[in-house]
Amino acid sequence: MTYFSRRAFLKTGTAGTAALFLVGNTPRLLAADAPAATGTLPPILRLDTEGGIVLAVPAPDMGQGTVTMAAQLIADELDVALEHVRVELMPFVGAMDDKGKAAMGPLIQGAGGSLTTQELWAPLRQTAAYIRGLLVEAAASRWKVAASGLKTAGAHVTGGPGGARLAYTALIPALEGKAAPADLSTVKTRGRGAHTEIGADRPNADAPAIVRGQPIYGLDQTVPGMLHAVIRRCPHLQGELEKFDASAALKMPGVVAVHEIKARKKESGKRLIAAGVAVVAESLWQAKKAAATVECKWNGTPGMDTDSELVMRRAFNALDIAEMATIIEDGDIETAFRDAAKVVEATYSHPTWAHACMEPHSCIADVRADSAEIWVGHQFMDEAINAVAITTGLKSDRITGHFYRMGTAFGRKFEKDYITEACILSGLMKKPVKVTWSREDEMEQDYYNPMGAYRLRGALDKDGKLTAMHVRAVADGWSGHAAREIPQGILDHYKGEWMEMHTAVSNGAWRGPGSNTRAWVTMGFLNELAVAAGKDPLDFLIELFSRKPSVKHSNWPNRVLDLTRYVAMLRRLETESGYRTPLARGRGRGVAIFNTHYGVCGHVAEVEMIGDKDFRVLKVTSVVDCGLPVNPNGVRAQIESGIIDGLDAAKYGKMVFRAGVPTTNNFDSYRKLRIDEAPAEVNIHIMDFGDEDPRGTGEISLPPFIPALTNAIFAASGKRVHTLPISENL
Amino acid sequence: MAAVSFTINGKQVSFDGDGDMPLLWFLREDAGLKGTKFGCGIGSCGACTVHVNGDAVRSCSLPMAAVEDGTSITTIEGLAASDSQLHPVQEAWLEEDVPQCGYCQAGQIMATAAFLKTNPNPSDDDIDAGITNLCRCGTYVRIRKAIKRAAAKMQQA
Known part of the structure; x- marks a missing residue:
């Protein structure tokens, strides 16, 4: 192509x-x-x-x-x-x-x-x-x-x-x-x-x-006369370069120049590009080898307090004592909880996740006096061109972008850091320069999915019906939106409070931003409530979603959710998954349904325990409301993808920061799921509600899969997963 | 390093450069064969899988100094007999519509092509044990089907 x-x-x-x-x-x-x-x-x-x-x-x-x-x-x-x-x-x-x-x-x-x-x-x-x-x-x-x-x-x-x-x-x-x-x-x-x-x-x-292995990705591109840059980036979150010694690198074959890269920040104060030292050479290998010899002295103090264990302790402390912002208050929860036959309380938490884009980032920039070109894989063409405009001062009509297929992106390739670096270096070298990131760069310099901790209380009446909920959320990003998620709007009494906790971590969009974790928090808790009420979890959800024909969602994009569709989808899951068929001991099913952006997806996961501490997903049954599917095969591919990605993130996803430094930075320390843990069977059913128009499916499958999975693990083992990753908490 | 001569996709090449350089970068940067992908650099993800004397090897972790005279290297570009006659594994990948982003798939295909030589009729357990490449799109369910389809094709051939 x-x-x-x-x-x-x-x-x-x-x-x-x-x-x-x-x-x-x-x-x-x-x-x-x-x-x-x-x-x-x-x-x-x-x-x-x-x-x-x-x-x-x-x-x-x-x-x-x-x-x-x-x-x-x-x-x-x-x-x-x-x-x-x-x-x-x-x-x-x-x-x-x-x-x-x-x-x-x-x-x-x-x-x-x-x-x-x-x-x-x-x-x-x-x-x-x-x-x-x-x-x-x-x-x-x-x-x-x-x-x-x-x-x-x-x-x-x-x-x-x-x-x-x-x-x-x-x-x-x-x-x-x-x-x-x-x-x-x-x-x-x-x-x-x-x-x-x-x-x-x-x-x-x-x-x-x-x-056929054709060169269709950004990283595959070359431009005649281009130089290669490898950057030693500051590993400390928000850190600075104090001094460096590149004398050895400069003597190495092929090395053309060494440049200090100053840290740049976004308007939010978070990192735009990291401080670092760029080694520019004739070939990528020469640049890589020489960059490894540069001695850097960093100043890590700005991110020192961002230590994963400390951050989580602060979050739990905030759940206990913080006076938070009330973002939603419906009815009168105090009375509802006082009148409750049963009150259930639980605390959920999850760590930061990295994107681990399959293709590490790269960009070629050719910045000249009055024009510029880039060759890049990026999610938004206008944003990419504007990153060049901002870095070079050129107007956008002087900038040409050549765009390529991306080896996954998940929201990470919305960011502009790798384009900015290439433009800076090409401007300095007055030649085309290709910046190639390593896997360690990709994980250490990520815009992560936020961590979060949540305390939920639910009130059940004497019939086991949910009457009120209270959610407190603490997160270093939009995970806090869990405090206004469904069943808010369905219940007469609901209170949501949240607090954004400052850390030095730069967060960004990660497949199903916010939804990816709040689906687990809310649908996991509803499952606990069902169990406490002595109800089957699927029946409990059907009763809940049958209370109103529709509800206005308080999270973006604030659409009106048709709850009659939720009920129809749950009924379909019941039939297609064989939900009522008893399972052997050590096996269990879990159900969840969730709206992400404009699409609704539900899953029944069937798991089998492997001893006490591990499990295997045997079968997944999924239902999808994406309006009119343009490409049903493509929709199914996205649902399959979300199931695997959700299983992967929930089971293993955990970025670790020690004193402001990411210590998980490649697939040896940040485990990713392989084929041996993929479900044996996935059956996907695209609902036809008669819609004329389509809605997107790239992000809708992952969020509900995680609660479907942890609910299934509970059904199989009696163990409730309140803390991710699952691999460390069974 | 002392010059070595070997073949890539049947073509004779020689190398006398930096023996520390991994084969991956020789293939991508020197030989211009971009189909072999960089994923992790530590031999974990398998995106860089090629065949060295017929065996699947993660080329990011094989230094050029370890490439011996007469070695035969096959990359994704050389797997098919011709552009119109793909390898059965490539055909199976198309028929099951495995690729999403596609970035890891050259490595998956190369790993599978080597795997099927010693496991011509693999079970799910064989596949789980023998195919360890990472796919971030989560195409594993389709990869499993494609491996079995490719195995069936190769047995019929």
Whole structure:
């Protein structure tokens, strides 16, 4: 697969060659290249050098299937069969705002919050539908017939005189210079029932390149004349470089320069880039070997107090005594607890998790006096370009970004540190520079999933019904949102309090931010309440979710959750998992259901204990409400992925900081799950509630899997997991 | 180090550079074969798996000084007989639609291709014991199916 830079793309196109032709382009950012450009349509369709059709999709892929999904949206409206076309990532086609920064155009060119599918859903199909109309008009004009009688199928316009057909490949050049629609949002698209590609199982469009080992990732890129930089970054959280001695490194073969990198901070005060010493050499190995010889004296005092054990003790102390912010108060919990037949209390806690992106970060930057280019895998094209703009002072229309597939990202490749470092070094060296991170860098310099500790109280009435809940949350990030999670809004009496605890840890988005741990805290506690009430956990949840038809979720994106769907999904889980079938001793089932962003996922996990201290997941049954699934195969892949990732994080995930220094920094000290612990069987059921539109699934499976798992472990062993990771707490 | 001659995907190459350099970086940076991936640098994740004289080896942990004259190295780029005739393991990976991000999959495929030579009809336990590469997308359930599919293909062939 080849990704073209927007400039190369456009220049070739406007040169009038048959090789490349763009349908539409973006006026402002492209003004220098294409003064005649008037359209605003993104370039989703072109011909390659062999005359084959290429579909260009707007948003990058980190494994969540964006490229395939977006290609299906285009193909569906264009009447093109996906297996007959090539798919590639389009360049950034946004615009420049008044401050010189890159801004998204009508198509989102990023991936986060599981939003890409729903954000592309309308505009990308409308763009394709509009282009289909232009192709039909071009055929009508050639045949001298009315366009209204023509149809499209199989990448052809059909229904011409005497049954004539015209291939799109012959018509695409006739589109040149056609204007964009005055209002894209008025372009009509197909409804449910008329889809051909949407709703069909499609394999990963990049899989043929992947299994052949083609160089499609950011780390695989090279630029002629580039130098390699390896940075010795300060291992102390928020630490500084006091002094360094690079005299040995400078004498080593291939070493070109050594530069001190000053720490930079975000507006939040947390790290943008770490302090460090960059060794620049002709080859990566020379740079790596030389960097290892640099003697650094760090100042670790800013992060000294961030010690995992100390931090957790402070959090528990806060749960006991802190006067916290009340973020939600419904009804009167004091009266409800006084009137309760039974009160259940529990304390949950979890450590910090690292991303452990499969592909360590890298970026090539070529910063010149009046322009810059980057070659990078990043989740958001606009953010990546703006990182260059901020670092170099250049306006975004002078910056070209070349974007590549990411070897996972999970939210980490939203950050700009690796781009910033490459830009700084290229500016200093006045040459293209590639910065390559080690695994240790990736884990030590992460933007982690926050730690958290929670105290929950629940009141049960004489019938074993939950009447009130009180949640206190302490976290060094958004994990505190557990204090306003469902069943808040369902119960008449609820109080949520939280406290953000300062640590020197830089936190960031980690698959299902906040949801990833609060699902465990809340759905785990509901399971405890069910047991205390003498009810089956699934029946307990069905009773709870049957109290109201819907509830407004207090956590982002604050959507109204249809609880009748929750009940239907729980009933489906009951049937599909064989929930009522008794299990052998030492085995157990656990159930959980949770809304993450815009999607709801439920699981029944079935586990078998291995002695007292270990377990194996035998089978997982899952239900998904993601609206209309664009690619059911891709949805299933994401649900499978979330199950494994949730099992992995819950069982082993634990970053350890000692006196401000991460001491878990590679797969020997930070264990990750392998195939021997993967469930033997996973069955996924995508619910059909009749929705016309899709919602994203990349993050929805992991959060409910963790409580389904710990609830199953309780059912199998009688051991309640209140502290993660499970491996250290059974 | 003294020059050694060996083959990569059947092509003769020689090396007389820094013997401390892991094979991984020779393949990626010197030979330009980017299909072999860097994941951890400590031989744990297996993203860098290649075949050395037919055996699966984690190339991040094999220094060039340990590569002997006449060694035969195969990378993901050389696994298939040709671009149109993929190795059965690659075919099985496509048919089960294993890859998500895909970054670890070259290593998984290389590990599996070597594994099936000694385990032509593997059980789940064999797979659990023999395939230890890390996949951060969690494609393990599909990998298991793909390994069995590849085994069946190779037995039919």
